[in-house]
Amino acid sequence: MRADHSADKSREELWRWSQSDPGGLVDYAFALQAEVRRWRDAAAQTSRNRSRPPATDRPEAPQPKSLRKRSGRKPGGQPGHPGRTLQFTDTPQHLQIHPLLECECGEDLSRQPAMDFERRQVLDLPSLELQCTEPRAEVKECPGCGKIGMAAFPADVNAPVQYGKNFRALLTYLYDAQEGASRRIREMGAEMFGYAVSEATLQSARQEQYDALAPFEARLVELRPQEPVLHADETGLLINQLNHGLHTLCTPRLTFFAVHLHRGKAALEALGIIPKFKGWLVHDFLSSDLGYEHCLHPFCKSHLLRELVFLFEQHHQPWAQALHDLFLEMRRWVQEQKARDAPLNETDYPRWQQRYREL
Numbered sequence: 504m505r506a507d508h509s510a511d512k513s514r515e516e517l518w519r520w521s522q523s524d525p526g527g528l529v530d531y532a533f534a535l536q537a538e539v540r541r542w543r544d545a546a547a548q549t550s551r552n553r554s555r556p557p558a559t560d561r562p563e564a565p566q567p568k569s570l571r572k573r574s575g576r577k578p579g580g581q582p583g584h585p586g587r588t589l590q591f592t593d594t595p596q597h598l599q600i601h602p603l604l605e606c607e608c609g610e611d612l613s614r615q616p617a618m619d620f621e622r623r624q625v626l627d628l629p630s631l632e633l634q635c636t637e638p639r640a641e642v643k644e645c646p647g648c649g650k651i652g653m654a655a656f657p658a659d660v661n662a663p664v665q666y667g668k669n670f671r672a673l674l675t676y677l678y679d680a681q682e683g684a685s686r687r688i689r690e691m692g693a694e695m696f697g698y699a700v701s702e703a704t705l706q707s708a709r710q711e712q713y714d715a716l717a718p719f720e721a722r723l724v725e726l727r728p729q730e731p732v733l734h735a736d737e738t739g740l741l742i743n744q745l746n747h748g749l750h751t752l753c754t755p756r757l758t759f760f761a762v763h764l765h766r767g768k769a770a771l772e773a774l775g776i777i778p779k780f781k782g783w784l785v786h787d788f789l790s791s792d793l794g795y796e797h798c799l800h801p802f803c804k805s806h807l808l809r810e811l812v813f814l815f816e817q818h819h820q821p822w823a824q825a826l827h828d829l830f831l832e833m834r835r836w837v838q839e840q841k842a843r844d845a846p847l848n849e850t851d852y853p854r855w856q857q858r859y860r861e862l
Contacts, residue, residue, distance in 0.1 A: 547817045591624055633670060633696050666700075671708035674700065678709060723759050728779035730754055734803070735777065735786040737766050752776055767791040804830055826862050 512520070520528045600620075604613045640654040659668060677683040677691070685705055692700040727733065733752050740749040740762060748766030752759040752774075763770035768791040771777045777784065777795055784798040787806040792798075808830060814823035833855055840847055 544813075544817060548813070589624075589626065591622075595624060631695050633666075633698060636667070666698075666704065666708075668711075670696075671704075671711060674705050674708045675712045678705060679712075720759075723757065724774070724776055727752055727754075727759055727776045728781075730780075730782060732783045732785065733776075733780060735784055735789075735792055736803075737770075737789065739766070750774060768794060771795075804834070822862055826859075829858060829862065 642653045644651050677688050689700045737748050737750045740747045748763050750761045781797050785801050786792040787803050811823045811827040814820045
């Protein structure tokens, strides 16, 4: 009996098939098994065990949880951790003297000079208000020719009344860096500063910052290929109902962002950084990244950890669980070395490599 994968088989048909062509029935069963596995794998995928955003998780899917194991240490700062306690500044902007007027015994101290001060400091915002600066251009009459002339205003003062560069920079920061909605930013301007900022003002402020950053971006594109290690990633971004790719290339100090209509090789070529890069390119095994053979390609461990979770939870692969735990143990070891300001000794590497190869 010839396999017809598009039609359901009755019990009698399967029985006759097993009598006439048992090998074909086995092939048919294997094909069905593989298809069921694909559907089960697709249904089991979440942001916790695959490289996909949490927004794509189904409501009934388990909530994402951390891949970290309990360390057995107490909560809070660990021994050797530098801490983040507020530090005194030697240049406070304001001083407040609190006089000691009377001793505990009742003696009047109001005329007694202070022998010393005990100090504390409070870090706070000044009153949130827009301060008005009025540029005035001198108008003069020339005693020689009688012509009346006027001094030039600064280049950035080009309207009778306008918002200053610091306030416009704040609007841009709230919109782009903090992803604030324009309506809420305009409401904030009205409520906190007494000025209802228009949508046109908000967008023109963003354009000013974009133009001002153009030389920095050009320099960043020039310098990134010279780095020894680059971390690359990309994600989808909807702009005017059209899918784009948001690309990032970063080091511990600087991050390059770029938006392109595509997410693959066409975008990478247009951005012009990876085609010139010859160091270690850390990424999520995107095929477009792998196509650059002049780079070394270590894979992002966060993505690998999620893939390993999928393998040991859905396919019950014990080696995947062991490798997952080994990666986390390596990470904890590196963090502990850094917390103690201890160098990463190359003599320790063979020990980790041996455990990796044993898996």
